[in-house]
Amino acid sequence: xxxxxxxxxxxIVFGQGQISRLSTLIPEDANVMVLYGGESARKFGTLxxxxxxxxxxxxxxFGGIEANPKYETMIxxxxxxxxxxxxxxxxxxxxxxxxxxxxxxxxxLYDGEPLxxxxxxGAKLKEAMPFGAVLTLSATGSEMNKVSVITYDAAQAKMAFxxxxxxxxxxxxxxxxxFTLPPRQVGNGIVDAFVHVTEQYLTYPVNAKVQDRxxxxxxxxLVEDGPKAMANPEDYEARSNLMWAATQxxxxxxxxxxxxxxxxxxxxxxxxxxxxxxxxxxxxxxLPSLLEEKQQQKQAKLAQFAERVWGMTExxxxxxxxxxxxxxxxxxxxxxxxTRLGDYQLDATCIDxxxxxxxxxxxxxxxxxxxxxxxxxxxxxxxxx
Amino acid sequence: xxxxxxxxxxxIVFGQGQISRLSTLIPEDANVMVLYGGESARKFGTLxxxxxxxxxxxxxxFGGIEANPKYETMIxxxxxxxxxxxxxxxxxxxxxxxxxxxxxxxxxLYDGEPLxxxxxxGAKLKEAMPFGAVLTLSATGSEMNKVSVITYDAAQAKMAFxxxxxxxxxxxxxxxxxFTLPPRQVGNGIVDAFVHVTEQYLTYPVNAKVQDRxxxxxxxxLVEDGPKAMANPEDYEARSNLMWAATQxxxxxxxxxxxxxxxxxxxxxxxxxxxxxxxxxxxxxxLPSLLEEKQQQKQAKLAQFAERVWGMTExxxxxxxxxxxxxxxxxxxxxxxxTRLGDYQLDATCIDxxxxxxxxxxxxxxxxxxxxxxxxxxxxxxxxx
Numbered sequence: 027x028x029x030x031x032x033x034x035x036x037x038i039v040f041g042q043g044q045i046s047r048l049s050t051l052i053p054e055d056a057n058v059m060v061l062y063g064g065e066s067a068r069k070f071g072t073l074x075x076x077x078x079x080x081x082x083x084x085x086x087x088f089g090g091i092e093a094n095p096k097y098e099t100m101i102x103x104x105x106x107x108x109x110x111x112x113x114x115x116x117x118x119x120x121x122x123x124x125x126x127x128x129x130x131x132x133x134x135l136y137d138g139e140p141l142x143x144x145x146x147x148g149a150k151l152k153e154a155m156p157f158g159a160v161l162t163l164s165a166t167g168s169e170m171n172k173v174s175v176i177t178y179d180a181a182q183a184k185m186a187f188x189x190x191x192x193x194x195x196x197x198x199x200x201x202x203x204x205f206t207l208p209p210r211q212v213g214n215g216i217v218d219a220f221v222h223v224t225e226q227y228l229t230y231p232v233n234a235k236v237q238d239r240x241x242x243x244x245x246x247x248l249v250e251d252g253p254k255a256m257a258n259p260e261d262y263e264a265r266s267n268l269m270w271a272a273t274q275x276x277x278x279x280x281x282x283x284x285x286x287x288x289x290x291x292x293x294x295x296x297x298x299x300x301x302x303x304x305x306x307x308x309x310x311x312x313l314p315s316l317l318e319e320k321q322q323q324k325q326a327k328l329a330q331f332a333e334r335v336w337g338m339t340e341x342x343x344x345x346x347x348x349x350x351x352x353x354x355x356x357x358x359x360x361x362x363x364x365t366r367l368g369d370y371q372l373d374a375t376c377i378d379x380x381x382x383x384x385x386x387x388x389x390x391x392x393x394x395x396x397x398x399x400x401x402x403x404x405x406x407x408x409x410x411x
Numbered sequence: 412x413x414x415x416x417x418x419x420x421x422x423i424v425f426g427q428g429q430i431s432r433l434s435t436l437i438p439e440d441a442n443v444m445v446l447y448g449g450e451s452a453r454k455f456g457t458l459x460x461x462x463x464x465x466x467x468x469x470x471x472x473f474g475g476i477e478a479n480p481k482y483e484t485m486i487x488x489x490x491x492x493x494x495x496x497x498x499x500x501x502x503x504x505x506x507x508x509x510x511x512x513x514x515x516x517x518x519x520l521y522d523g524e525p526l527x528x529x530x531x532x533g534a535k536l537k538e539a540m541p542f543g544a545v546l547t548l549s550a551t552g553s554e555m556n557k558v559s560v561i562t563y564d565a566a567q568a569k570m571a572f573x574x575x576x577x578x579x580x581x582x583x584x585x586x587x588x589x590f591t592l593p594p595r596q597v598g599n600g601i602v603d604a605f606v607h608v609t610e611q612y613l614t615y616p617v618n619a620k621v622q623d624r625x626x627x628x629x630x631x632x633l634v635e636d637g638p639k640a641m642a643n644p645e646d647y648e649a650r651s652n653l654m655w656a657a658t659q660x661x662x663x664x665x666x667x668x669x670x671x672x673x674x675x676x677x678x679x680x681x682x683x684x685x686x687x688x689x690x691x692x693x694x695x696x697x698l699p700s701l702l703e704e705k706q707q708q709k710q711a712k713l714a715q716f717a718e719r720v721w722g723m724t725e726x727x728x729x730x731x732x733x734x735x736x737x738x739x740x741x742x743x744x745x746x747x748x749x750t751r752l753g754d755y756q757l758d759a760t761c762i763d764x765x766x767x768x769x770x771x772x773x774x775x776x777x778x779x780x781x782x783x784x785x786x787x788x789x790x791x792x793x794x795x796x
Contacts, residue, residue, distance in 0.1 A: 027426075027648065029426025029429065031424050038417040042416070
């Protein structure tokens with residue numbers, strides 16, 4: 027196991043009916059801005075529930091945060107914060123709303139050009155406005171981590187920033203709130219959480235037994251309960267397990283002391299920025315091809331994955347690795363997320379622009395060995411056609 | 412899965428050589444009191460390393476904290492805090508030193524009779540002095556939780572208190588520091604961590620898949636790497652896995668949203684208070700008997716435990732449960748912790764006083780169903796002879 031540091035002060039309040047807890051989780055004299063995405067938050071009653079729990083507190087609303095939240099959108103929220111005298115933010119939505127809220131929390135107290143927060147990856151942040159989240163879509167883990175990914179439209183780029191100042195103070199996870207999600211978002215969430223785990227698990231062994239088994243436990247849960255939630259949207263137990271699995275997938279815990287990859291995410295980000303695929307769709311397309319491309323290097327962990335997650339007992343490590351990649355692709359397809367570029371009306375002509383974007387964004391040494399160079403990325407994209 | 416709340420703000424700094432990080436983890440102008448147990452902290456160089464890392468900070472020492480730390484001892488540390496003008500505490504040792512330091516942190520800022528902290532279980536605490544820990548024995552999980560158990564000698568009682576004010580600000584976990592432990596303490600630590608997991612896992616199913624698999628992953632790690640650390644004290648990888656497993660066993664995570672038992676601990680506490688057995692020895696004696704006594708009620712989880720932790724595939728659930736209990740007892744014995752009262756020179760005459768103590772301490776409704784009454788406890792003790 028490698029040396030590591032782990033810190034995560036976000037309070038999780040989990041379960042049916044917990045939105046009412048907002049009445050005690052947010053200071054009574056707070057001037058709250060509620061940030062949300064589309065009209066579903068109003069339509070399905072979540073905003074009403076939130077407003078009721080906030081009671082007499084001063085509340086303003088900022089809606090319309092899109093998937094892959096844009097800098098250009100969030101900067102308007104920062105202006106509204108200043109106009110309203112907001113001193114507490116509340117994200118109501120999925121990972122995009124939480125990510126966007128993190129940016130608003132940081133930029134609202136940042137003494138400088140807000141775009142610098144993205145350009146410096148959050149390194150200069152000293153403080154952020156306190157905020158909490160009411161999660162309505164489980165996928166990204168943003169509800170319990172210090173990472174935010176913002177799309178800067180002017181540069182067609184997804185830019186991440188990381189800072190301990192943007193841990194949510196609390197996140198309320200009510201599985202019932204995920205019952206009304208469209209199937210596409212449920213499938214996307216399952217794939218997103220799955221790939222968050224594999225980015226921290228399918229590398230090379232360092233004998234980190236607790237981390238490996240936690241990773242495998244999350245993957246098994248996604249494999250078992252993902253299809254249940256797809257088949258029966260109101261299966262509370264399946265929804266609960268998926269929600270907690272997705273949070274644990276990216277709250278830092280399973281990544282402690284182990285090598286990490288993240289190449290799938292980095293290549294995938296360019297697919298979203300250039301061609302508008304959903305984040306999870308990009309992961310479903312890239313991961314299986316990347317595992318094929320790096321099968322030999324990752325063979326030991328792929329074989330372990332085959333045995334412990336997929337229950338394979340036959341064959342040598344190479345055969346197990348091959349089968350595990352096939353199983354992974356089939357799983358993504360089974361929850362409705364297609365795994366080929368062709369499924370998204372993209373052909374080989376998309377590859378040059380993607381590789382150019384990777385070059386522009388200095389994504390030239392990816393993966394746990396920093397050996398996924400532009401040629402490797404090109405081969406991975408070719409395998410994804 | 413049941414509703415739950417999870418919060419754990421302790422920063423973990425893990426790995427070889429990390430004690431030097433004290434130089435940045437503690438405020439530069441802090442007036443630090445270092446609390447420790449016996450002379451091994453000095454003998455093996457840990458105190459020297461700590462003092463070097465603290466640099467020019469004002470430092471005082473408080474040594475001599477015993478296993479099962481006593482109120483009567485810790486109250487002297489509280490006096491020393493006041494005399495020295497201490498404003499930061501640093502525990503250097505195992506769970507007893509960390510537990511004792513939590514009490515000092517709480518009592519030093521408590522406006523009232525310190526014994527009330529124990530009598531009220533920490534309920535009235537509003538603040539505590541900030542503190543960190545350098546862990547030298549992995550077992551109790553105290554390095555990353557909000558619980559402290561203090562022995563009040565005058566009443567022959569072990570009394571727990573729980574408060575969010577006594578989370579360590581940080582804990583440094585350097586597996587090398589555990590190389591020099593005597594085998595008895597290593598075995599005890601393995602058993603303690605193991606039973607922390609089973610208290611949160613061997614109850615009844617609520618379909619909490621992530622929590623179950625995390626629990627099983629910790630248990631498997633203890634089973635695999637415990638004997639390795641016993642056989643080769645300087646096996647860094649085994650020590651690392653044991654250390655992280657023990658921390659994860661009782662930091663609140665695997666207990667979220669699931670029923671919990673804790674009867675083994677409560678009965679065991681009386682064994683320590685009355686007859687001086689090591690904490691882990693009491694757990695090794697009580698757990699197998701308690702599982703036998705409650706085998707039918709716990710059968711579903713015992714069978715799952717048999718399959719997933721012990722790899723059993725043969726027999727029906729009842730047979731698997733029986734075999735899993737036998738395996739558990741054998742495992743405790745294999746790491747040098749005896750599992751019968753007779754092994755500690757106790758016979759049936761000890762039972763009446765133990766049951767009387769349970770009565771006195773209102774331990775009359777234990778277990779996940781609160782149905783381990785005094786008759787049940789008596790039967791469990793009889794099975795332990």
